[in-house]
Amino acid sequence: xxxxxxxxxxxxxxxxxxxxxxxxxxxxxxxxxxxxxxxxxxxxxxxxxxxxxxxxxxxxxxxxxxxxxxxxxxxxxxxxxxxxxxxxxxxxxxxxxxxxxxxxxxxxxxxxxxxxxxxxxxxxxxxxxxxxxxxxxxxxxxxxxxxxxxxxxxxxxxxxxxxxxxxxxxxxxxxxxxxxxxxxxxxxxxxxxxxxxxxxxxxxxxxxxxxxxxxxxxxxxxxxxxxxxxxxxxxxxxxxxxxxxxxxxxxxxxxxxxxxxxxxxxxxxxxxxxxxxxxxxxxxxxxxxxxxxxxxxxxxxxxxxxxxxxxxxxxxxxxxxxxxxxxxxxxxxxxxxxxxxxxxxxxxxxxxxxxxxxxxxxxxxxxxxxxxxxxxxxxxxxxxxxxxxxxxxxxxxxxxxxxxxxxxxxxxxxxxxxxxxxxxxxxxxxxxxxxxxxxxxxxxxxxxxxxxxxxxxxxxxxxxxxxxxxxxxxxxxxxxxxxxxxxxxxxxxxxxxxxxxxxxxxxxxxx
Amino acid sequence: xxxxxxxxxxxxxxxxxxxxxxxxxxxxxxxxxxxxxxxxxxxxxxxxxxxxxxxxxxxxxxxxxxxxxxxxxxxxxxxxxxxxxxxxxxxxxxxxxxxxxxxxxxxxxxxxxxxxxxxxxxxxxxxxxxxxxxxxxxxxxxxxxxxxxxxxxxxxxxxxxxxxxxxxxxxxxxxxxxxxxxxxxxxxxxxxxxxxxxxxxxxxxxxxxxxxxxxxxxxxxxxxxxxxxxxxxxxxxxxxxxxxxxxxxxxxxxxxxxxxxxxxxxxxxxxxxxxxxxxxxxxxxxxxxxxxxxxxxxxxxxxxxxxxxxx
Numbered sequence: 001x002x003x004x005x006x007x008x009x010x011x012x013x014x015x016x017x018x019x020x021x022x023x024x025x026x027x028x029x030x031x032x033x034x035x036x037x038x039x040x041x042x043x044x045x046x047x048x049x050x051x052x053x054x055x056x057x058x059x060x061x062x063x064x065x066x067x068x069x070x071x072x073x074x075x076x077x078x079x080x081x082x083x084x085x086x087x088x089x090x091x092x093x094x095x096x097x098x099x100x101x102x103x104x105x106x107x108x109x110x111x112x113x114x115x116x117x118x119x120x121x122x123x124x125x126x127x128x129x130x131x132x133x134x135x136x137x138x139x140x141x142x143x144x145x146x147x148x149x150x151x152x153x154x155x156x157x158x159x160x161x162x163x164x165x166x167x168x169x170x171x172x173x174x175x176x177x178x179x180x181x182x183x184x185x186x187x188x189x190x191x192x193x194x195x196x197x198x199x200x201x202x203x204x205x206x207x208x209x210x211x212x213x214x215x216x217x218x219x220x221x222x223x224x225x226x227x228x229x230x231x232x233x234x235x236x237x238x239x240x241x242x243x244x245x246x247x248x249x250x251x252x253x254x255x256x257x258x259x260x261x262x263x264x265x266x267x268x269x270x271x272x273x274x275x276x277x278x279x280x281x282x283x284x285x286x287x288x289x290x291x292x293x294x295x296x297x298x299x300x301x302x303x304x305x306x307x308x309x310x311x312x313x314x315x316x317x318x319x320x321x322x323x324x325x326x327x328x329x330x331x332x333x334x335x336x337x338x339x340x341x342x343x344x345x346x347x348x349x350x351x352x353x354x355x356x357x358x359x360x361x362x363x364x365x366x367x368x369x370x371x372x373x374x375x376x377x378x379x380x381x382x383x384x385x386x387x388x389x390x391x392x393x394x395x396x397x398x399x400x401x402x403x404x405x406x407x408x409x410x411x412x413x414x415x416x417x418x419x420x421x422x423x424x425x426x427x428x429x430x431x432x433x434x435x436x437x438x439x440x441x442x443x444x445x446x447x448x449x450x451x452x453x454x455x456x457x458x459x460x461x462x463x464x465x466x467x468x469x470x471x472x473x474x475x476x477x478x479x480x481x482x483x484x485x486x487x488x489x490x491x492x493x494x495x496x497x498x499x500x501x502x503x504x505x506x507x508x509x510x511x
Numbered sequence: 512x513x514x515x516x517x518x519x520x521x522x523x524x525x526x527x528x529x530x531x532x533x534x535x536x537x538x539x540x541x542x543x544x545x546x547x548x549x550x551x552x553x554x555x556x557x558x559x560x561x562x563x564x565x566x567x568x569x570x571x572x573x574x575x576x577x578x579x580x581x582x583x584x585x586x587x588x589x590x591x592x593x594x595x596x597x598x599x600x601x602x603x604x605x606x607x608x609x610x611x612x613x614x615x616x617x618x619x620x621x622x623x624x625x626x627x628x629x630x631x632x633x634x635x636x637x638x639x640x641x642x643x644x645x646x647x648x649x650x651x652x653x654x655x656x657x658x659x660x661x662x663x664x665x666x667x668x669x670x671x672x673x674x675x676x677x678x679x680x681x682x683x684x685x686x687x688x689x690x691x692x693x694x695x696x697x698x699x700x701x702x703x704x705x706x707x708x709x710x711x712x713x714x715x716x717x718x719x720x721x722x723x724x725x726x727x728x729x730x731x732x733x734x735x736x737x738x739x740x741x742x743x744x745x746x747x748x749x750x751x752x753x754x755x756x757x758x759x760x761x762x763x764x765x766x767x768x769x770x771x772x773x774x775x776x777x778x779x780x781x782x783x784x785x786x787x788x789x790x791x792x793x794x795x796x797x798x799x800x801x802x803x804x805x806x807x808x809x810x811x812x813x814x815x816x817x818x819x820x821x822x
Contacts (some may be wrong), residue, residue, distance in 0.1 A: 115566075118786070464765075
């Protein structure tokens, strides 16, 4: 017994050592690729490359190897992921940058983060613009997109091409019908609906246990910013013809939006704890029939409906993307996430040693934008995860399986628009259509590609002042004077510097 | 050959004693190495508090900026807020939490029923093994306004629902309450251990003199564990500005930040999230220096009143 125990201990110790030796070792990137002769693209194609990828995970657990092996087959590569949970991306990416423990491909989505920006500007990553046109899918990236994704005129990676503006309002259609109300066109009508959903017992259970809005603790991806667009709030910054910059929170429409949220809060038309509600709880609560209005990404509608199966089986959803505060079609507006750039796939020089390696990896990025790999990363393996009809309309066979094995890949697709294959689900189709429509009304952030030293070093600290003040105003803890004095605090602590630096940067580009 | 009893001298550096107590010195080697490798060597990194550190330039290549980050830290309006919040929470921790495990340990010591005692001990140890994430989540389920159990009870009794999680005035209560719930049982262990080594003859003598239970606790048990209490108190004072990051980070939101933001959470957001490595190192260094000064002072004070102190 004791002898066996010793053996086992020895074995475990050894295997631990071996494992750590593997883990700690440097990936011998493209060792085979290096043995290939010259660096032309055509020859690189025949080499099976070993590629490491520091990537973001938006789901609870990483994908299994089932789909991955198919992707590897299609791209003729061996991929090794290091997954970083999206919730902790800032610190993980920053510590990776600081310690130099990077991969061949690094997914960077937080381009406004100071250390990421500094790393890019310092030339830690390859400048890829000279190489893009050698690869068909990368060559197709528009000049516009390349410009918006550039920092000081240089493109340090392949930009993620995402839909410009994905947000809108999702409402319980069955509740509207029950109360005999129409789909809203204006913010005032939306508030009426929220009120009715709270007070008129839309689920007919005789209890006052529903609210209108179900929101989460996020002023950007939650309800606030989207509602702000409907009131005409600029996207982070506004610039006038004279080149004067105004931050969104100093505009009248921002205050109107706060008043609107405040009215919902005071009337009880929104979940009273929205300031501390997590996204997952928000969606669960909605699926459980606790509320009837969800303001967020339009394609969440399908998830919400899936989650409600077996709990709220009569749930029907309607999506709205044309709400305004005035009722004029001309006033339609919706903020564009990050000007349609979802971030960069960047290639650190410390890992990707020379042009030849870089080209092989660009080839890989190019390949995952092909139709077949896009289908793998979006829907999974045909007849395992989905079936497809003659119109290229896809039906997912088993949502749970899809969520485990395929969904984790979906946030890594360098391009999410313009493919033939599509979801047969009517909600998904509708969401896609509305998101496409949104692009025509997208409001961009004019300061997105401008540089401000103060914003880079203290921007997020200062933003906290504004965020906190906004919440306090909405919850009725401070009045307008109190809010304004907080904004003054922002200006004094460095905000006015940010404004003048952005104005100078803007003038330099638009004299 | 029997080794003579080891006498701890202030400076036992003579080769002779090294030779004589080879094995004893060998035994402290792992601990010694641990401190050298994990505590002393990383201190070299504090240099970046005086630089504008850029990771890819390295310590050698980053520009020197002198006291720039220190000036920023002490002139930022947040500094006073951080100091105030940290000190208040620390004071609550000392005044409210610190005595509780001592009292509980004394009470447990009076329990004569073996089974009952160990059952109680096991039960109160359990929360220590739960992570803060779990504890804060449990609290959330209990305390939120939309259907939290606690608020449902308050409402059922005809009271007004209280937004425990979003009001600055409740944050400290919740914070200390959670610490008590999690760590109270676990903190009694060291005191219980100290109590077990009290000479039973002392109790017998006290009984002869007609002391009751309370008297015995007061005159025998407490003085016996006083050195342990003092030592733990001094060590705790060293962590004045060091309340721990995770717990508060989970509790903080936009509405209670003004009382909740402490140095630890600030270092995390300013440093790791925004990548200002130099600035957050500055904050960390300041914290460390304050902790060191306080430990030395507390130790001196302990010696003054005739206790042993930590060193």
